[in-house]
Amino acid sequence: MKNKLSFSSYIIIGLMLFALFFGAGNLIFPAQLGQNAGSNLWPAIFGFLITGVGLPLLGILAMSFSKSNDLQELASRIHPIYAVFFTSLLYLTIGPFFASPRTGTVAYEVGIAPFVGEGFQQGGLFIFTLFFFGITLLFSLKPNKLVNNIGRILAPGIVILLGILLILAILKPMGAIQPPQEAFLNGPFIQGFLEGYNTMDALASLVFGIIVIKAIRSFGVTSRNGILLATAKSGVVAIVLLGIIYIGIAYLGATSTEMFGIFSNGGPVLSSAASHYLGTFGSVILAIIMTLACLTTSIGLTVACAEYFQTLFPKISYKKFAIFFSVLTFVIANFGLTNIITYSVPVLMFLYPLAIVLMLLTFLSPLFNHSRIVYILATFSTFMISIFDGLKALCDSIGIDYFAWMTPFVSFYEQALPLYTKGLGWFIPALVIIAVSSLIVLIQKVFVTNTKENMEVH
Numbered sequence: 001m002k003n004k005l006s007f008s009s010y011i012i013i014g015l016m017l018f019a020l021f022f023g024a025g026n027l028i029f030p031a032q033l034g035q036n037a038g039s040n041l042w043p044a045i046f047g048f049l050i051t052g053v054g055l056p057l058l059g060i061l062a063m064s065f066s067k068s069n070d071l072q073e074l075a076s077r078i079h080p081i082y083a084v085f086f087t088s089l090l091y092l093t094i095g096p097f098f099a100s101p102r103t104g105t106v107a108y109e110v111g112i113a114p115f116v117g118e119g120f121q122q123g124g125l126f127i128f129t130l131f132f133f134g135i136t137l138l139f140s141l142k143p144n145k146l147v148n149n150i151g152r153i154l155a156p157g158i159v160i161l162l163g164i165l166l167i168l169a170i171l172k173p174m175g176a177i178q179p180p181q182e183a184f185l186n187g188p189f190i191q192g193f194l195e196g197y198n199t200m201d202a203l204a205s206l207v208f209g210i211i212v213i214k215a216i217r218s219f220g221v222t223s224r225n226g227i228l229l230a231t232a233k234s235g236v237v238a239i240v241l242l243g244i245i246y247i248g249i250a251y252l253g254a255t256s257t258e259m260f261g262i263f264s265n266g267g268p269v270l271s272s273a274a275s276h277y278l279g280t281f282g283s284v285i286l287a288i289i290m291t292l293a294c295l296t297t298s299i300g301l302t303v304a305c306a307e308y309f310q311t312l313f314p315k316i317s318y319k320k321f322a323i324f325f326s327v328l329t330f331v332i333a334n335f336g337l338t339n340i341i342t343y344s345v346p347v348l349m350f351l352y353p354l355a356i357v358l359m360l361l362t363f364l365s366p367l368f369n370h371s372r373i374v375y376i377l378a379t380f381s382t383f384m385i386s387i388f389d390g391l392k393a394l395c396d397s398i399g400i401d402y403f404a405w406m407t408p409f410v411s412f413y414e415q416a417l418p419l420y421t422k423g424l425g426w427f428i429p430a431l432v433i434i435a436v437s438s439l440i441v442l443i444q445k446v447f448v449t450n451t452k453e454n455m456e457v458h
Contacts, residue, residue: 005221009230010230013216014241017208017235017238021201021208022245023099025198025199025200025201026246027266027270028110029195030245031249031250031252031256031266032266032269033192033253034251034252034254036181037188037192039177039179040184041251044180044188044192044195045246047194047195049196051193053196053201053242055205056235057205057235057236058205058359059355060209061228061235063205063209064231065362070210071090071206071207071209074362075087077375078376082379088309089351090207095305096328098340099301100305100325101333103297103301104132104329105129105333105337106267107128107294107295108129109265110287111288113125114268122336129333133329133333135295136329137322137323137326139299141319161274161286164277165273166249166251169248169252169277170251174255174273190423190424193424197348198341202355203351206359213227213231249269256273259276270290271287302326302329305325306322346393351386353385354379354383357378357382360430369445377433381430382426385420388406388410389425
């Protein structure tokens with residue numbers, strides 16, 4: 001039995017994890033943040049790194065620490081029905097609802113849109129995504145190692161091309177960094193923290209964790225501490241790479257505003273930068289690499305979703321789920337990247353707090369003797385706050401007033417909960433409830449133990 005891996009093994013697993021995380025959102029959201037944060041870039045990117053880099057590492061470690069076989073088993077510590085609800089919503093979020101359609105739209109926005117006439121953008125998106133998700137379906141029906149191998153080759157290709165762009169941006173900026181947009185004028189750190197939700201990597205980490213653990217076991221490490229240590233070291237490799245790329249792309253975005261103005265999303269930032277620094281050749285290379293990289297991500301997400309839901313509904317074949325999710329993803333992709341991002345925010349405002357609290361509970365579980373009541377109370381309180389955060393974000397997204405029945409709850413939360421107006425009202429209540437309920441459980445345990453000992457004496 002081994003407890004340690006070689007340095008090269010940590011690098012190999014770390015690069016594998018980096019390739020799993022590195023997708024469409026990792027490119028567009030730092031660029032968008034850089035454009036909007038402007039001169040408040042550094043506090044904003046620090047907040048972004050916590051949710052975009054720190055939480056994914058925490059999620060991977062939580063899966064390793066819990067010794068659960070999958071996310072549904074971990075979430076079952078709260079309740080089996082909740083576990084199915086939470087896991088299903090998470091898979092749908094990182095799958096056909098948001099992350100999968102985003103792969104096609106980002107590939108189009110970054111790689112294809114610059115070569116399509118202004119009046120034919122919607123038609124171009126339709127034709128491109130029809131082929132894109134058609135190919136996704138073909139590969140999803142017969143998943144094989146070819147897709148993984150292409151992904152491993154393309155990930156370094158993207159990093160090298162980005163590296164060239166970022167070095168050029170540092171040596172020869174496109175323009176001066178402009179003042180921040182309204183959302184980043186006050187509290188840029190918290191705004192950056194919330195923007196990091198958009199990468200969805202913290203949600204994906206609860207799925208990817210098992211893949212990493214299996215990879216570590218294949219190297220011969222089987223002890224719990226050994227797996228946890230290897231997961232941490234490999235995870236650091238992945239998040240350092242991601243962090244460097246996030247900072248670089250955010251800086252690229254911040255320096256692009258003077259020349260190109262503010263884009264509606266981060267996609268055109270990269271294509272514009274590639275055209276500016278590397279000309280048409282650079283744009284074409286970026287288009288090819290981005291399309292293929294997004295395609296491998298799309299295939300992986302479709303396969304993962306179809307496999308999960310086939311375990312929930314074994315009477316429905318994997319093939320039918322793969323076809324259904326591919327068609328659904330194609331339809332949603334044609335709403336366009338900006339709309340997908342806009343409508344993903346309400347779901348992420350609801351889902352992220354629940355995921356973060358589950359991670360915290362996993363690590364703190366030994367302190368309260370894995371008591372289910374602590375899991376239930378902390379999750380229920382978070383649910384009751386985050387559901388209103390999601391509904392508020394939905395109303396803001398579609399430009400309507402809050403529903404009348406929401407108003408008393410929102411008013412109460414605004415008055416009673418610290419950080420509620422910043423989108424983090426769930427955080428302190430969750431910590432307080434975990435602390436108080438854990439203390440009660442421990443006192444109860446001591447009382448029961450003492451009672452038993454007294455009865456044995458007498």
